[in-house]
Amino acid sequence: MEIREKILNYIETNSRVDLKDLAVMLGVEETTVANEMAAMEEERIICGYHTLIDWEKTSIEKVNALIEVRVTPQRGRGFDSVAERVYNYPEVNAVYLISGGYDLLVTLEGKTLREVAQFVSDKLSTLDSVLSTKTNFILKKYKDHGTVIAKPQEDERMLVSL
Amino acid sequence: MRNPLSERIVEIPFSGIRKFFDIAAEMKDVISLGVGEPDFDTPWHIRDEGIYSLEKGRTAYTSNAGLKELKIEISRYLERRFHVSYDYDKEMMITVGGSEAIDIAMRAMIDAGDEVLIPQPSYVSYEPCAVLAGATPVIINLKEENDFRLTAEELEQAITPKTKILVLPFPNNPTGAIMERKDLEAIARIVIEHDLFVISDEIYAELTYLDEHVTIASLPGMRERTVLINGFSKAYSMTGWRLGYACAPKEILEQMLKIHQYAIMCAPTTSQYAAVEAVRNGDADVSQMREEYNGRRRYLVKRLREMGMPCFEPYGAFYAFPCVRQFGMSSDEFATRMLQEEKVVVVPGTAFGACGEGFLRISYAYSLSKLKEALDRMEHFIDKIN
Numbered sequence: 407m408e409i410r411e412k413i414l415n416y417i418e419t420n421s422r423v424d425l426k427d428l429a430v431m432l433g434v435e436e437t438t439v440a441n442e443m444a445a446m447e448e449e450r451i452i453c454g455y456h457t458l459i460d461w462e463k464t465s466i467e468k469v470n471a472l473i474e475v476r477v478t479p480q481r482g483r484g485f486d487s488v489a490e491r492v493y494n495y496p497e498v499n500a501v502y503l504i505s506g507g508y509d510l511l512v513t514l515e516g517k518t519l520r521e522v523a524q525f526v527s528d529k530l531s532t533l534d535s536v537l538s539t540k541t542n543f544i545l546k547k548y549k550d551h552g553t554v555i556a557k558p559q560e561d562e563r564m565l566v567s568l
Numbered sequence: 569m570r571n572p573l574s575e576r577i578v579e580i581p582f583s584g585i586r587k588f589f590d591i592a593a594e595m596k597d598v599i600s601l602g603v604g605e606p607d608f609d610t611p612w613h614i615r616d617e618g619i620y621s622l623e624k625g626r627t628a629y630t631s632n633a634g635l636k637e638l639k640i641e642i643s644r645y646l647e648r649r650f651h652v653s654y655d656y657d658k659e660m661m662i663t664v665g666g667s668e669a670i671d672i673a674m675r676a677m678i679d680a681g682d683e684v685l686i687p688q689p690s691y692v693s694y695e696p697c698a699v700l701a702g703a704t705p706v707i708i709n710l711k712e713e714n715d716f717r718l719t720a721e722e723l724e725q726a727i728t729p730k731t732k733i734l735v736l737p738f739p740n741n742p743t744g745a746i747m748e749r750k751d752l753e754a755i756a757r758i759v760i761e762h763d764l765f766v767i768s769d770e771i772y773a774e775l776t777y778l779d780e781h782v783t784i785a786s787l788p789g790m791r792e793r794t795v796l797i798n799g800f801s802k803a804y805s806m807t808g809w810r811l812g813y814a815c816a817p818k819e820i821l822e823q824m825l826k827i828h829q830y831a832i833m834c835a836p837t838t839s840q841y842a843a844v845e846a847v848r849n850g851d852a853d854v855s856q857m858r859e860e861y862n863g864r865r866r867y868l869v870k871r872l873r874e875m876g877m878p879c880f881e882p883y884g885a886f887y888a889f890p891c892v893r894q895f896g897m898s899s900d901e902f903a904t905r906m907l908q909e910e911k912v913v914v915v916p917g918t919a920f921g922a923c924g925e926g927f928l929r930i931s932y933a934y935s936l937s938k939l940k941e942a943l944d945r946m947e948h949f950i951d952k953i954n
Contacts, residue, residue, distance in 0.1 A: 407859070412859075415859075416863070420936075423936075427867060427936070427940075430866050430867050430870050431862075431863030431864065431866050431867050431936075432863065432866075433866050559609075561607065563603050563605060563607070564589070564603065565588075565589060565592045565593065565598060565600040565602060565603070565913055566585045566588050566589045566592060566600065566602040566603065566913055566915060567585075567602070567603050567604045567605060568583060568585060568604050568691065568692050568741075568915070568919065568920075
C-alpha cells in the first residue's frame, strides 16, 4: 500500500492522532507524514478534520433533514450551477448528485422543524431550476462516518490469557 | 479414601499466569497487556453467517472430519496463501481450535519413551500434551541472540536416537519470532536426515510483518513428515468460536481423526459455517487487521526501546518480548511489582519456559490509546526503579 493510502486509512477515523506516533506506526519519518499531509491538504484530497458529535447528548436542539431534489440541468453547466446555489447556504451540510429517482440529495441542519421547513419552502423550492422537493427528517442516528453512535462494548476478554 | 487423582496429571504444573490473574481480578483500573487473543470483534459478515446457519436450523453434528464445504475452502486457501496443497478429503480435518490439533497430533504419533523436541519460550500446551501422550519432552532453549529462531545447530544437538517429533511453533507466542525460508530450509535438512516428524503450529501464520509466512510443509521432502496446524482464532479474530484445522499425510491424519471421533465427535457446527465465510471472503479483513497490528507493533517496540528495555524486532504474532535483566529483578518480580504499583498486567517470560527468564511478554492486541496509557505507566515504573 502506498504511504498516502496508509495515512488516509488511518486518519479517516483518527484525525487527532499525533503525527509522531503515526509516523512510527507507518514505519516512516515524521517529516514524510507531515509533508504528505500538507500536500494532500493542498490538493484537496484532505478537505478537513471534523468532529463527530452526538448532539442528542447535549442540551442543544438540532433537526436534520435529507431532502430529495429534482432539478432541471442547465445547458453547458449540467447540475453544477444549481448545486452551487444550494450548497452556498450555510445551513446546508452536504449536497450530492444522485443517480436514480431524483437528482440532488441535500442534507440540512436547522434548529427547529419550522426552520428547516421554511428553508425548503422559501429558499430551495423557489429556485428556478428546482422541480420538486421531498423532505425526510432524521429521527435517530445509529451510525455515522463508519462509527456506531452508541457506547462501544467494553473489552470482555480475560485480563490475562496465554 | 483412596487418592482419586492420576499422578501423571498431578505432576503437571498449573500455568504460570494464575497468580497474575488473581491479583489483577481484585484490582480496579488495571490495564492489561497480558491477553493472548485479538481485540477485534469477529468481522460482521462472518458472525452473520454463523447466525444465518442457526436460523436455518443447522444445529446437528457435521461429519467427524468437518464440513466438506469448509475443507474445500481451506484447501484453496492454503494453496493460494502458502502454496501447499492438501486433499481436503483425506489429508485434512477440522478441530476444536489449534489446541485440539496439537493434542491429537501428539497422541497419534507418540509411543511411550519417544522424545519430542519443544523449542521454548513457546505456547504452554506442547509440553503437557507430550507428557499426556507418554513422550519425554526435550526442551530446546531458544536464544535472544538468534532473535529466538531455532537454529540447525540447536536442533542437531538436541537429537537422540529416541527423538521422533519436533514441534515448530512459529510465528511464536510469546516471543513474536518468525522463521524465514532460509531458517526453515536448514531445519528441514536436519529433520529429513534424522527421519523426524514436525508438528508445525502456524496459528499466527497470517500475522507476519516481514515477508509472507512460509510453511515448512511447502519445502521439498517435508510435506510427508509434517502435521500442519492452523486455525481461525488469530487470523479472523475468532478465538471464542474454537475452530482450527490440521493437515497431514493420510496415514497420520486418519489416526488423528480416530481420536477426534471418540473424544470430540466434531468441531462446533455453527463455527464451521461461519468459518466457510471467513476463509472464502475474509482476506481483506485479515490484511486490514494485520496492518493495524503492524502499526501498534512498531509503536510498542519503539517505546520499549526508548525506556531502556532492549527488544529484538518481533516480526510475527502480536507480542513483543523485551528484556528486563538490567533492572536486577526476575521476570516474575518485575511483572508482579508493575502490576501492584502501576496496575499494568504483562506476563513474565517464565510462563513460557524457564529460558523465558529475564523477559516479559507484552501483547499489542490493544487499541493504540490503551497501549499508550499502559506504556506511560510502565515508563513511570522504570523511572522509579532506576
